[in-house]
Amino acid sequence: MTADLHTHTMFSDGTDTPAELLAAARAAGLTTVALTDHDTAKGWDAMADAVSAGMRVLPGAEFSTKHPNVDGDLVTVHLLGYLFDRDDAGIVGEWQRVKDDRAGRGARIVQNLIDDGYPITLDRVQEIAGPSNIGRPHIARALMEKGVVGSVSEAFDELLHDGSPYYASLRSTTLAEGIAMVVAAGGVPVIAHSRARAAASVLTAEVIESLVPLGLAGLEVRHPDHDDAARAELADIAANLGLLQTGSSDYHGTNKTLRIGQERTADEVVEQIIDAGTVAPFVG
Structure with missing residues (x-):
């Protein structure tokens, strides 16, 4: 194969x-x-x-x-x-429709984290995302840069999962x-x-x-x-x-x-x- x-x-x-x-x-x-x-x-x-x-x-x-x-x-x-x-x-x-919804969703998650004191910025997350819409892996990498988490998986497990208070559907x-x-x-x-x-x-x-x-x-x-x-x-x-x-x-x-x-x-x-x-x- x-x-x-x-x-x-x-x-x-x-x-x-x-x-x-x-x-x-x-x-x-x-x-x-x-x-x-x-x-x-x-x-x-x-x-x-x-x-x-x-x-x-x-x-x-x-x-x-x-x-x-x-x-x-x-x-x-x-x-x-x-x-x-x-x-x-x-x-x-x-x-x-998905693009518009996802772009807004990514920004909402970032803002939720910022409002709770996490040291990331929307501009930096967009830089990480490059040509694509902001997704949770991009937010995870921004959190890794600031030492909040040690890996993308840890970011999802602790902060970015569907049941998280920072999540936006x-x-x-x-x-x-x-x-x-x-x-x-x-x-x-x-x-x-x-x-x-x-x-x-x-x-x-x-x-x-x-x-x-x-x-x-x-x-x-x-x-x-x-x-x-x-x-x-x-x-x-x-x-x-x-x-x-x-x-x-x-x-x-x-x-x-x-x-x-x-x-x-x-x-x-x-x-x-x-x-x-x-x-x-x-x-x-």
């Missing part, structure tokens, strides 16, 4: 440029990666320019969605979309709407890390089955946050429902202690995704 289908660059909350990500992928023995920055295709052109001989890139994105639990509370679920038309009106409109599309949106744009939707964090409480086998008629194509089975039991369960669900099974690192550069290529997707599954998508991969 030589494909990693879930990676992030500096165009969302990763630290690598597209060229740096591709160099890391090559060094790890990969020949195929998917670019799945959060709610954006900004990095696609740079990735297409950076891809070199022997490498292949599946352009995609990780969509922020929500799904209700048994109490009706909305729980965050991430959806990977591959090889879709980035100019599709539905996706363009939704991403603009995002309004996301539902998971069902996200799947339908990716399908309408000619893409291939795969649910990301469905046994990680709160998503595990809502993505039962029955819920996953209900999403298949909407066009759900696969499940990310092999992920660093999935233990052996979760992988076995998801593989069984995918096999029973005829869904593709992917494996991915969720690489974020230095923002997370994840190695690119540490989880991989079978080559035949990659070919099935390519056959089902509208947009061609970038090939070196």
